[in-house]
Each structure stands twice: as structure tokens, then as C-alpha cells.
Amino acid sequence: MSIIASQFGNDVPDTIENGYFVFTIMPTLHCPYNCKHCYLSLEQRRDKSVMSIETMRSVCRKIDAYWDEVQPSQRVVMVYNYGGEPTSVGPEYFEAYVAMMAEEFPASKGYEVKHVMLTSLLGVDLDVWAPLWLKHSDGYVQTSYDGGMRSTSYVRKWEAKVREAIKRGLRVATISVVNSDLLEQGPAETIELLEDLGVCETGWLPFMLNEQNSVPGKYDRYAPTMEAFNNFMIQMLDHWYALRHRGRMPPSIGEAHFAVDRARRNSASNLCGQTLFLLPDGEFVLPNYKDG
């Protein structure tokens, strides 16, 4: 949100009706990992099916047809590729859908298309991917960070990958599922650790019940209460301000930006359109968090 807001000032489009669409695609659910908070089942993560470019094209045509009817003054499409592990389908696939969307969403019709990928970064060949993100994603990439929950050796390897990505000129943002290990690490230490790595933006989500953690005791072991989640966020924001007063540059906290930004806009701009996911078989779904 902050990227777009800074580019369009106060006239920023903020709903699909006035020309802003967060298009969350999951062309594959395949991922080699087994995170405790993952909302995908084991079967989904081991499934190598990939949405065809032509199916994705037909979805893009529906968006374009809708905007031809509504005629917004701008047409901004934020394409978030959230997987699974989106890099697992290979660089050619990424280049193919970027090219297809450039055809379907042309600048001549007022389109501005941004491509963002959320990757674990682990096992990702930066020789291949860093140039692609520099070329197609303004050098911006998102990666997940969940403290020690995925094991200390995972975090060590991940930190090395983040430093390497930044050294190659990428801007790295993190998305974290707040869990008991992060609470134990503490909000101040967590934001400082991400600052030290050179992370530019952060996002924070509550821990959801799912297939991986629904066995007795597991969910309760990792999931903070909503009160603990809120306290973590408030303390982190307080610490963020304290760091800024000292002249430091901690990464921005997406939720704080979002709250301030939405308060200035109309009530429809707070609708959660971005939690609609386009699955490999073409279904557009809302995740069912209640039943995992």
C-alpha cells in the first residue's frame, strides 16, 4: 500500500471500483517446506500443478472487461504471487505471465502493473531470480520471517540469503506470522534484528489454526492470544518511534501505515479484497481460517 500511496499522492485509487486491484495469484501451491503455520495442506504443498498462462489470461480479460464498463481514471493492478513457493515453477513461467499481463493490461489503456513475489528465499538461486526481480518488480521482493519457529538453522540460512539479496541491490520486505517464539524474542529485538539485516518493510499476521498445527497442543503452543498479538504490535510500534527519534531507520510497519492511510479514505477502501486467492485450477477463493 505504501508504495502506491507514495506514488499517487492523495488521488490514489484504493478500490477495484475506482481503479485499484490487489490481484493475489497462486499459480502453484507447490512448496518443499512444512511450516507449522502454513494454511496449505500437505497434499496441496506437494502438488506440482501449475495454472496455465491461458487460464490466467482469461481472468485478466475479466478484470479488463470490468474496468471497460466502469471506466476508472486509473487502472492499477498489484499482482502478488503468493504460492506455495512461487519460484518453484521456474523463471520462464514468471516471465511468461509478466509478458501476458503486459499484453492484457496495456499502458495505452491507463494500466500500471506491479509484480510482487512472496518467497521463502531459501533454496532460491539469486543468480537467476535477482535480475528478474530487478527487471520486473522494481527490485522489490517479499519473504517470510517467523523467528525461531522454523528452526534456528533455517533462520541462519534465511538471514544469509536476505543479506545476499540486499547486496545484489534488492529491497527486501518481510511478512511474519506472529507466534510464541517471536513473542519470546520480543518486539523491540525483532524490529532491530530486521533493521540490522537491512529489511525495508514488514507486515504482521495473526497465527491461524490449520492442518499442520491442529493436533492437540500444537496450536496452543505457537498461537498468541489476540491480546498478546495486539500488545506485541503496540510495543513494536512504540519502539519504532523511539528508534526514529534516535535517527535510526527501522523497517516500516505495514499495519501502522495501513491504519493511518485507510483512516483518510472511504469505508469501502478497507474491504479485504486482497485475501481472495486465485488458485491453480482457476478458482477464486477466500481462505477458511475458522476450519483451517
Ligand code: SF4
Ligand atoms: S514456505 Fe510458505 S508455502 Fe511453504 S510451507 Fe512455509 S508457509 Fe507454506
